[in-house]
Structures are given as C-alpha cells and as structure tokens.
Amino acid sequence: MLNGRDPRIDFFRGLALIFIFWDHVPHNPLANVTVQNFGFSDAAEIFVFLAGYAAVLAYGKILLRDGYVFACVKILRRVWTLYVVHIFLLALLMGIVIFANSHIETRDLVQEMGLEYFLTHTQQALLDELLLRFKPNLTDPLPLYIVLMMSLPITLPLLVRAPTLMVAISLAVYLLAPWQGWNLPASNGGVWYFNPVTWQCLFILGGASALRSPGPVDARPLLRQPLFVAAAVYVLVTCVITLSWRWPEVHDAWMPRAIGEWLYPISKTDLSPVRLLHFLALAYVTAKLLPDVGWTQQWLARQLARMGRYSLEVFCLGVVLAPLADMLNAMAGDSLAIKLTTALAGAALMAALAGWLDVNKQLNQRAAARAASLHS
Known part of the structure; x- marks a missing residue:
C-alpha cells in the first residue's frame, strides 16, 4: 500500500494531456487517433482517474506520516494554487481567443x-x-479537479483506513446523482459540464487503486483469465460501436433498436455507467498487457512521463495552445500539412515545458543540497 511512484501512471497522464490538446483543436487529423475514437470513454477519464491515484499516493503518505491536520494544510495549499491558476488561465484564454477571433x-x-x-x-x-461557475470550453477539467481536491480532506481518512467502505459510498452517490438531479450550478442558469457529484466516483476509484496492495500474480495465460477476457471483449465491442458512428447508415442497420434506446444518450456530464465501465475495462486490459515498467525507459515514454509529472502546467499550456493552433489552421485554409504541423508543434511545446520545469527542479535541488552541505 502506498508504494513508490509508478512511471506508468506518469506516462498515461502525459498521454492524456496530449490527447486532450489534440481533441480540442477542431478538424485536427491527429484527433482521429485519440482514445475517444475507439470506445465510450476518452482522455478526461484517464486524467481524473490518475489525478485521484496521484493525489492519494501523495497525501495519503503525508496523512500516515504527519497526521490529519498537516495533510489538510498541504491539500488546501494545493487547492489554492489550482484556484489561482484557474483565474489566471481564464484571463489568458479570453485574451488569446479574442485576439484569434479578430484574425478569422x-x-x-x-x-x-x-x-x-x-x-x-x-x-x-x-x-x-x-x-467556479463560469467555465469556457477547454477549461472544464480544472474546476472539476479543484472541487475533487477540496473534497479530499473529507474522503482521504476513510479511503486510507476503510477503502472498501469509501468506494461503496462513492458508488452510491454516483448512482443517485443522475436520478436526483444532483449537480453544481454554472453561469447563465446551467450546470457543470463535468458533474463533480458523479465524476468523484472515478477520482475515488483512482485513489483506491493507489492503496491496493499487489496480489499474487496469475500465471495463467491472459486468454484463460475470465476477468481479462470479459474486459477485453467489452473494450472490443465498444470499439466497434464507436467506429460505426462514423457511418450512421451502417450503425442504424445493425444496431438493434431496443439496445440503442437503452444505450443512448451516453452522458459525459453524469459519467454514464457504460463510459465508466469502458474506462475501467480499458485500464484493466492495459495494466494486464503492460505489467512491468521497463518500456517506460524508452525515450518517447520518458518524455510523456515527464509531462505527466508536471500535469498542471502542461495542461494549462495545452489550453492556451489549442485556440492558437485553431487560428493558424483556419488562416491556412484546408491545409493538411499545417494541421499536422500545429498538432505536433503543440505537443512538442508541451514536452519542452515539462523538460524545462524538470531541469529547473533539478537545479533547485542541487542548490539546496549545496546550501545544506555548507551549513553542516
């Protein structure tokens, strides 16, 4: 329980940040390769689940080592940082969008x-x-993250000491929320696009995963493990359904009407159960197919993992870059080369920011170590 940081977590956080950026640039060809095209869930589920995992991994250790009050202080300091970043990001985004709008x-x-x-x-x-009621497009994940972190002083003690009970409570709230219409109010009489009352479930499940002790390794081949087979089948079926959406006439021809009426609409706001189940199945299959961490030492994997370690800063840069990439694409007309260039350049800038932050951190650590040695 609460072992060291898993580089696979940082890798998939970094990958989710790239996918979020690509998904929010209209008519971006690379958006066709993101996870939302092959199943019911998308990069938002990856981001929230791993945010819960990372939060409990970090603050759970502080809770056990230094006590509840100190853990709460650390959590609330993080919440304040997120809140200030949210205000600054909105102001910057509005300036960029108004500037871009004048050129299109x-x-x-x-x-x-x-x-x-x-x-x-x-x-x-x-x-x-x-x-936190005014949330333009692209910025929704950050207020959601703020609210989920604000709830952590309440959920963390129970999650650490009785994770099964906490998960049961979280699931009960998740199931009741759509039925009771629970959501937070947004500007202009609306509600939050990412309903925190339902999305908390994914955050809690991520935290519970960080607390889970590794069990005995199942030596059977994957195709002889019933849970893996069931999860893989569900992932493949949802992939086929999602791909069929590109050809509505094909989808309508083979999708039974009764199943379609039960399945649709697949709510992202309330984190529809089929979305949640798809993400959990996909995460389980991925974990089974990539049980070790050796592959995370490859160069590209290390760049993505570094982005995941600085997810807040990289996410904010992606939000700023998306309208700029959209502006350049629109000014260039229907140029595939320009669209690919802006998508790849944006990803490269996000990786460069993470690299710069990492170097800065290492320099500060070395300076602190030298100062400590001089005073010892």
Missing part, C-alpha cells in the same frame, strides 16, 4: 469557446469566474 473571418471563436457570456454579462461573469 469565417468563424466566431468567441461563441465556439463559450465566451460570449463574458462579453454580454461581464460583471456577473467575473463573479461567476471567482465562484
């Missing part, structure tokens, strides 16, 4: 990004921004 004649980026409310109701929008 064929589209209204202000409307597409959900910023028209700010221009028409500026005073109320500023208040809503401070209350």
Whole structure:
C-alpha cells in the first residue's frame, strides 16, 4: 500500500494531456487517433482517474506520516494554487481567443469557446469566474479537479483506513446523482459540464487503486483469465460501436433498436455507467498487457512521463495552445500539412515545458543540497 511512484501512471497522464490538446483543436487529423475514437470513454477519464491515484499516493503518505491536520494544510495549499491558476488561465484564454477571433473571418471563436457570456454579462461573469461557475470550453477539467481536491480532506481518512467502505459510498452517490438531479450550478442558469457529484466516483476509484496492495500474480495465460477476457471483449465491442458512428447508415442497420434506446444518450456530464465501465475495462486490459515498467525507459515514454509529472502546467499550456493552433489552421485554409504541423508543434511545446520545469527542479535541488552541505 502506498508504494513508490509508478512511471506508468506518469506516462498515461502525459498521454492524456496530449490527447486532450489534440481533441480540442477542431478538424485536427491527429484527433482521429485519440482514445475517444475507439470506445465510450476518452482522455478526461484517464486524467481524473490518475489525478485521484496521484493525489492519494501523495497525501495519503503525508496523512500516515504527519497526521490529519498537516495533510489538510498541504491539500488546501494545493487547492489554492489550482484556484489561482484557474483565474489566471481564464484571463489568458479570453485574451488569446479574442485576439484569434479578430484574425478569422469565417468563424466566431468567441461563441465556439463559450465566451460570449463574458462579453454580454461581464460583471456577473467575473463573479461567476471567482465562484467556479463560469467555465469556457477547454477549461472544464480544472474546476472539476479543484472541487475533487477540496473534497479530499473529507474522503482521504476513510479511503486510507476503510477503502472498501469509501468506494461503496462513492458508488452510491454516483448512482443517485443522475436520478436526483444532483449537480453544481454554472453561469447563465446551467450546470457543470463535468458533474463533480458523479465524476468523484472515478477520482475515488483512482485513489483506491493507489492503496491496493499487489496480489499474487496469475500465471495463467491472459486468454484463460475470465476477468481479462470479459474486459477485453467489452473494450472490443465498444470499439466497434464507436467506429460505426462514423457511418450512421451502417450503425442504424445493425444496431438493434431496443439496445440503442437503452444505450443512448451516453452522458459525459453524469459519467454514464457504460463510459465508466469502458474506462475501467480499458485500464484493466492495459495494466494486464503492460505489467512491468521497463518500456517506460524508452525515450518517447520518458518524455510523456515527464509531462505527466508536471500535469498542471502542461495542461494549462495545452489550453492556451489549442485556440492558437485553431487560428493558424483556419488562416491556412484546408491545409493538411499545417494541421499536422500545429498538432505536433503543440505537443512538442508541451514536452519542452515539462523538460524545462524538470531541469529547473533539478537545479533547485542541487542548490539546496549545496546550501545544506555548507551549513553542516
């Protein structure tokens, strides 16, 4: 329980950040290779699950070592940092979108990004921004993360001491929320796009995974492990269904009407059970197929893992780069080369930021070590 940091977690956090960036650049060809094209869940589920995993791994150790009060102080300091970043990011994003909008004649980026409310109701929008109710497109994951971290002082003690009970409570709230209409209010009379009352379940499941002690290794071939087979079949079936959405006439021809009426709509706001189940099945299959960490030492894997270690900063850069890439793509017309260039350049800049932050951290650690040695 609460062992060292798993480089696979950082790798998949970094990969999710790249996918989020690519998914939010309209008409980006590389968005066709992200996880949302091959199943019911997408990079948002990866981000939230691993955020829960990383949070419990970090603050659970502090709770056990230094006590509840000290852990709460550390958590709330992190929440304050996230909140300040949220305010700054919104201001920066609005400036960039308004600038980009002035260079594109064929589209209204202000409307597409959900910023028209700010221009028409500026005073109320500023208040809503401070209350986490005003969330333009691209920024939704950060307020969700803030609220989930704010709940951690309540959930962490029970999660550490009685994880099964905490997961049961979380699942009960998750199932009740859509039925009871539980969600937080957003600006202009709406509700949160990512409902924290349901998405907390994924965060808690991630935290519970960080606490799980490794069990005995199943030596049987994967195809003889019933749970793996069931998870893999579900992943493959959802992949086929998702791919069929590209050809509606094909989808309508083979999808039984009764199943379609039961399946749709697949709510992202309330984290539909089929989405949650798809992510859990995909995570289980991936963990089984990649049981060791040796592959994370490859060069590309190390770059993605480093991005995952600085997920907040890299996520914010991706939010800023998305409208800029969209602007350049629109100004270039329908150029595939430009679209590929902006997508890859954006990913490279995100990796470069993580590299710079890593070097900075190492320099600070060396300076602190030298200072300590001089005073010893």
